[in-house]
Amino acid sequence: MDKIIMKTPLVEMDGDEMTRIIWKMIKDILLLPYIDLKTEYYDLGLEYRNETNDQVTIDSAEATKKYGVAVKCATITPNAARMTEYNLKEMWKSPNGTIRALLDGTVFRSPILVKGITPYIPTWTKPICIARHAYGDVYKNTEMIVEKGSKAELCVTNADGTQSRELIFDFDKSDGIIQGMHNLDSSISSFARACFNYALDQKLDLWFATKDTISKKYDHTFKDIFAEIFENEYKEKFDKAGIEYFYTLIDDAVARVIRSDGGYIWACKNYDGDVMSDMIATAFGSLAMMTSVLVSPEGIYEYEAAHGTVQRHYYKHLKGEETSTNSVATLFAWTGALRKRGELDDTPQLCEFADKLEQATIDTIESGVMTGDLYLLSTLENKTKVNTEDFLKAVNERLKELL
Ligand code: NAP
Ligand code: MG
Numbered sequence: 001m002d003k004i005i006m007k008t009p010l011v012e013m014d015g016d017e018m019t020r021i022i023w024k025m026i027k028d029i030l031l032l033p034y035i036d037l038k039t040e041y042y043d044l045g046l047e048y049r050n051e052t053n054d055q056v057t058i059d060s061a062e063a064t065k066k067y068g069v070a071v072k073c074a075t076i077t078p079n080a081a082r083m084t085e086y087n088l089k090e091m092w093k094s095p096n097g098t099i100r101a102l103l104d105g106t107v108f109r110s111p112i113l114v115k116g117i118t119p120y121i122p123t124w125t126k127p128i129c130i131a132r133h134a135y136g137d138v139y140k141n142t143e144m145i146v147e148k149g150s151k152a153e154l155c156v157t158n159a160d161g162t163q164s165r166e167l168i169f170d171f172d173k174s175d176g177i178i179q180g181m182h183n184l185d186s187s188i189s190s191f192a193r194a195c196f197n198y199a200l201d202q203k204l205d206l207w208f209a210t211k212d213t214i215s216k217k218y219d220h221t222f223k224d225i226f227a228e229i230f231e232n233e234y235k236e237k238f239d240k241a242g243i244e245y246f247y248t249l250i251d252d253a254v255a256r257v258i259r260s261d262g263g264y265i266w267a268c269k270n271y272d273g274d275v276m277s278d279m280i281a282t283a284f285g286s287l288a289m290m291t292s293v294l295v296s297p298e299g300i301y302e303y304e305a306a307h308g309t310v311q312r313h314y315y316k317h318l319k320g321e322e323t324s325t326n327s328v329a330t331l332f333a334w335t336g337a338l339r340k341r342g343e344l345d346d347t348p349q350l351c352e353f354a355d356k357l358e359q360a361t362i363d364t365i366e367s368g369v370m371t372g373d374l375y376l377l378s379t380l381e382n383k384t385k386v387n388t389e390d391f392l393k394a395v396n397e398r399l400k401e402l403l
Contacts, residue, residue, distance in 0.1 A: 015073025132273025
């Protein structure tokens with residue numbers, strides 16, 4: 001078989017620890033033998049980020065804007081322990097945060113479903129994809145402890161110097177607490193467009209929910225911005241694609257999600273997304289089977305696994321011990337990026353290859369060959385636990401049959 005030719009490069013962001021080891025294995029075993037792989041490579045491993053004062057992260061985000069598609073390996077977000085471990089000049093920020101800010105993107109997370117691993121809610125037969133608005137609200141809040149006898153007010157100084165005031169509460173009978181938070185119309189609009197675009201891309205219904213009946217200005221603004229952008233820019237496209245935009249109250253949404261069989265995108269405000277994404281990930285079984293894609297309002301895509309660098313397994317690997325780390329989410333980051341590259345460049349062979357590689361991966365697990373994390377969860381009768389590399393080799397055997 002001739003290698004598949006790529007017309008345009010995709011941006012490759014290498015990373016840290018166990019996922020860096022897996023990254024190379026995926027390329028060597030499953031990609032390079034079949035594709036004339038064109039990537040613009042950026043090393044986001046912590047050592048090189050430190051060497052370049054994190055410039056490499058910014059450069060990789062700029063390259064993503066240029067080429068439109070990126071695939072990213074999990075990376076370390078430094079904390080105090082990492083400062084010593086890697087002898088860092090500074091506690092560099094989370095690369096994901098930096099890239100998300102530069103692309104103004106929204107993160108979509110979806111579980112990969114396989115037979116033998118039943119969600120805790122067994123009626124969830126299709127994935128539920130969560131989109132979290134990653135700006136503002138309680139994550140950028142200002143809080144105060146208020147003493148009895150105080151009066152708390154909201155005060156805005158307008159551009160012309162005049163002030164608008166609203167009473168929050170008169171603390172005449174007790175001590176208490178207050179909180180101020182904000183969001184931006186521009187950020188909410190970007191979030192809405194990223195969600196509508198991704199729903200069209202995936203041909204999935206889009207759900208959105210807030211508490212607009214109680215929060216008549218704050219949450220209602222989210223509802224209104226979504227409704228206006230949908231009417232003006234997306235309604236016709238949704239009709240043509242045969243998909244729906246559905247708005248409801250957050251408590252109604254939660255009840256419907258539980259009763260549903262999945263198969264939609266659920267757009268969440270920042271806090272709802274934080275909480276619900278952990279619930280959805282756990283309910284579907286394994287963080288190692290969760291994919292993640294950052295989508296910008298202009299339709300730029302960055303694919304990655306939702307999990308981290310799997311540090312505990314890496315230390316075992318360094319000691320020469322065998323590991324059984326799940327590579328599926330990282331592998332699906334690659335297939336997602338290759339398929340998107342194929343779509344944008346009109347290279348159907350690349351899309352077909354991505355489809356077959358995903359199929360081979362799922363077939364391998366459903367045939368009973370899996371890594372340790374899935375072995376513990378799977379209800380299949382005949383199952384075998386394999387090590388990190390042998391799993392990828394087993395996928396390759398299946399892939400050869402499909403190609
Ligand atoms: P983690 O890497 O997601 O791993 C937490 C635990 O989950 C692992 O110890 C392992 O459990 C299990 N696990 C996760 N992925 C797995 C996989 N592919 N196969 C098998 N088991 C898997 O989270 P962490 O240990 O809290 O964080 C490690 C580093 O990752 C941190 O430096 C953090 O900053 C970084 N991080 C990066 C990203 C990102 O780049 N997107 C996201 C999150 C965290 P067992 O140990 O029980 O086997
Ligand atoms: Mg959370």
